[in-house]
Amino acid sequence: MPHANGHTNGAADSTLRLPVPGSTKSFWHTELHDLADHRSTPELPTECEVLIIGSGYAGTSVAYNLAKSESTATNSVVVLEARQACSGATGRNGGHIRPDLYGHIPTYIKRYGVKAGGAWAEYEIAHVQAIKKLVAEEDIDCDFTLTRTTDCWADEEAAKKAKANYELMSSLDLPYMDDVDFVYGPKAAGVSGVKDAKACATYTAGTLYPYKFIMSLLSRAIASGKVNLQTSTPATAVHEDAAGGFVVETPRGSIKAKKIVHASNAYVSSLLPEYSKAVVPCKGICTHIAVPEGKSAPYLTNSYIVRDNDKVLSYLIPRRDGGIVVGGSAAVFYPHLEQWYNNTDDSTLIEASKDFYDGFMQRTFRGWEDSEAYVSKAWTGVMGYSWDSLPHLGEVPGKPGQYILAGFNGHGMPVVWLAAKGIAEMVATGKAYEEVGLPWIAKTTVERLQKAEEGPEGGDILA
Template identity: 55%
Template sequence: MPSSITDQSAASNGNVPSCLPVDNPGECFWQMAGHDLSNYRSTDKLPDHSDIVIIGAGYAGVATAYHLAQEHGELAGSITILEARSACSGATGRNGGHLRPDLYGHIPTFIDRAGAKAGAEIAEFEIAHVKAMKKFIEEENIDCDFTMARSFDVWCNKEAAKKAKAIYDYMVSEKFAHMDDVAFYTGDQVEGLCGVKGAVACASYTAGTIWPYKFIMHLIQKLVSSNKVNLQTNTPVLSIDADENGGYSIKSPRGQMHAKRVIHANNAYVSGLLPEYTKNIVPCKGICCRITVPDGVRAPLLNNSYIHRTDDNVLSYLIPRADGSIVVGGAAAKFKSFRDQWYDNVDDSVLIEAAKDYYSDYMQRTFNGWENTGASVQRIWSGVMGYSYDSNPHIGQVPARENQFILAGFNGHGMPVIWLASKEIAKMVAQGISFEETRMPSLFKTSQFRIDRAQKGREEDGDILGTGNFPATKQ
């Protein structure tokens, strides 16, 4: 815990939340150019009151504020975002730039647990993000390097490829509409199709890539320039207490303010203010890097993004960029056994020692045509994600906490979830509708059942450390 936050917190109320971001995150490629509003405060002092206070200025918090301000005009001007560090300095501004729906990860697990309809809801909800984001970015003319192309799932392990093909066949047999966009390949031509050495199977479907930091900062620019939202950076929230006159008193090192409603959009750090989520959403570190070739060397062309699984099942996610560089991350299998380096760890100022060298010659090892390019890691960084016990985000009204809402726990997979989820939770907050009246997948709803299941369950039975063997019980 950084001394500056600790000292300020202690001076403020004698207690420090159990989960706060460190105040010295390591440098990250996406944020190197900075932004004029990174450390912006709309007002010198905190407002005395806001109808809505949003905790967190990452994707979830800013997107929710945007939808509230743009689509529920009566609230514009009475929304405050409180951010512990600079704007978009957390997981959103440190991720891999992948806007990629999940078809081969947890969807089959969700089908097993809750049925085909529940699994299809999630897949279709995520797929809808690609078109929705493309439409919005084009309408707003946002400079964020957005592309839409094919994404390859690649398997180099024969047994894993066999299981993947079985999953593909099963999902096709269920007649899920989105499977019409998926092509699955096996046989001698696979390596030639995807360009990955040793590939034995691959699948492709439509996905996007994006510069997340630029996208979020564009939204912030629009919100603060129109005075629709009061942004307060470098303002960690220390406590939220019920006010005797209604609403909530929110304390920070810079003083306190009153809010009628609170939205917890601080992802990995949510349990610091909502301790019931301690085992439900756990901060977990990941690693990502940017790879470049030397000046004067032309990088071989890659038109697709990738999920790549090696023969020993180390997974990496990768996007190519127009400047010839590559952003790639993952390698969790290399550091999973070093639990102290990543699990329940919020220090994104420190790299994960067990994996920090994994990507040194990754392109040469992995892709045909890159052997003599001299490609190397130009910059590497860590990020803190919020992983949930059952691999589903927690969204909706916080149980037993009136007028408090949560949008968190994205398992490193928030890009194809948050935009439309934040639009729906904005309706819940502004219009008072129930979760069931939204278009969100049913498994995303936060509930006392889910909270209790994680609190009472064993860590190894959840999806973060174990195999997710808890019973398939209705929520």
């Protein structure tokens, strides 16, 4: 129900979308952190300076950076989480810090110019070293590995397009392309280890255990005394408070806040309905592959993006114990929109591709044929896909004091950390978006929301 003296952000309860109970369990959640069901105080605080909605990568990173800010007072930040801490997409992803150097970048160059497109690529690249530095400074045990990522194309037509794209990007004098090693032709299979590879490219990237990484940041934020975590406490509505600031409703009561950070990604439109077309929840699938005791397989050192003969894309990271985390297969379930598009049910797998990764390593990689590798666990997660493939960052248009980090398109690992640092600075200091060093093309604006509202259903998602 709207506040008697203010404006309501959220839609009616009948359209409110919250994370479902009984979600599939990811490999990363095999051992839950001590803070999984943590409540810093038994009762919900009645007020705070900053309220953060969501405890995943985005919400936790903002909380951590606010805790580091000298302008943040003790007990001034509250983080609300609908389920367990880091139980959403962050705790279900592939652990892949892989910058995009030539996927969406040509599209951004066409839309916004070479300078802006190149700047976005550099922004993603900066995350690899930034997270490496953060992990070292905080001594975080999260299996961070600085490595190379290998992109492979097994379909000849796709390989030729990849070669042309590489040559185009190389011709634009973008310095970061010097890090890319591209191989086309018969040698690609030997270089990559992927049987049918017709082309491959490698460049610097990172891998980690995402749940351990985020929970370590969250524990440090709470230990600062500035951050109060409240799990199993979904935000169900936001109202403007007649006295200034906002009132946020939850099943456990309401809390007043001077500023709000919307970091619930796929669920952000529940409280910000103007984003219902701009950020759409989409399900994905991920698996953990193990090799039986007594069997062996080649140890992979690189992370991978593999596009098979049918142009089905899979992303993969090797684990230090020899296991593999691999997901993707969107091309398989793409035609079945009801199974994944605008769908927030992560309690069930995507039926069309739930068996896709059975035998994946054997049919894809050299030397794995007799490994008897098998899927030990499969799970799904709900991601926020944006209409134009860029995240929405900054102050919500027309709603001063409310900020958003959402719409990461299943590609949040090399995007969120620096975005969260920038948003935290905006929240703590009152600086404008343009003053905190974030790429201008990702700023959330009225124009971007209008394009999503007026454009074709799904935008880049369904293009």
